[in-house]
Amino acid sequence: MFVPDQVVRTILHADADAFFASVEQRDDPALRDRPMVVGKGVVMAASYEARRHGIQGGMNGGRARQLCPGLVAVSPRFDAYVDASRQLFEVFRRHSPVVEGLSMEEAFLDVTGLERILGTPPEIARRLRAEVLDEVGLAVTVGVARTKTLAKMASRAAKPDGVLVVAADREGAFIEPLPVESLWGVGPSTAKALHELGVRTVGQIVTMPVSALATAVGRHAAEHLHAVALCRDARRVRANRSRRSIGSQSAFPRGSRTPPDVILGEVVDRVTRRMRKSSRIGRTVVLRLRFGDFKRATRSRTLRRATSAHATILLAAQSLLADAQPLIARRGLTLVGVAVTNIEPAGTGEQLELWAQRRAERLDAAVDQLRERFGNAVIARTPMLGREPRSPFQ
DNA sequence: TCTGGGGTCCTAGGACCC
């Protein structure tokens, strides 16, 4: 017999405010209380002082300077953000055994049943914020509610540097007046489709039959929207979610002099390095392209077995790029990316392979050093275990 | 002012199998 989950859960959504920008302001007092952004070409993060001038993430740097002439732009320091993120999650994990990270700077925490150990949810939220500020030096906003969607929207509404608890009997009052585009998961396209139905607020979604919503946004999205607008969202906080893909991409101006296959090599290098570092292998290679008109296309190929070998993944990516050559010749190319999906942890056999690859990399580096010292003529590489790579395709 | 880099999830059609 189906037994519904009757437990009323309490979920926290904790989100560091303007993360990259706040780390920069924390580390450089000269940047504090000033409109500043991280990223010189494109705004990757904007401080709240910059946001007051209308500057947003993703915006072009020139436009941002136009909006705020005194704007300071700094280059990103990813190592510092990775470090801050690690500290942030250490604090999160002290406040709940079930922490689901959504990005470097935000997570859901399931605090159901922790009242006698850690206190009431508002108390947990207050202490979590105080500890992050004290230990990491960053402001975190926390939303508390019964479901993920409500917790996420509560923290959004409480930003910056705030807490919002949505009590079970206040859920409708909180969510219904909000515009549809404030719903987590509703972007420009879905918002437009809803507006065309005359639906502007979350409350209005409830008044629409699901079938009418479905004609505009598809059945699955319609059912999801309807449920979420009624504050029904049974998704649990899931700890230990493993990643589904590892990718990298590189954008360049149209007509760039560097040939695409050179860029492809660099991109594959970054991807396979990260795969090996995290002991993951993957089976599907996805080539991402963006053309001169900024429209996008993907091409993918699934290999016989999962791998993280640079040569295999490069070969697959090169062959996909060759297939797309007619398209590229016609439309021009402005971005090349490679993602590997169907990711799994490397098993014993693959661990050996990874070990061999790392050894080969070290050997290559040693050979390069010798060549530098003694010149090319002296050093000859004998092919090791001279096995020709077989076609990776099915 | 032409728009970075890293991800997730869903859809839909075709191939293939039982």
Next chain:
DNA sequence: TCTGGGGTCCTAGGACCC
């Protein structure tokens, strides 16, 4: 031999998020 239902896998595209 034909038809149908149900399932999985692969490929391509799109929406959305930080």
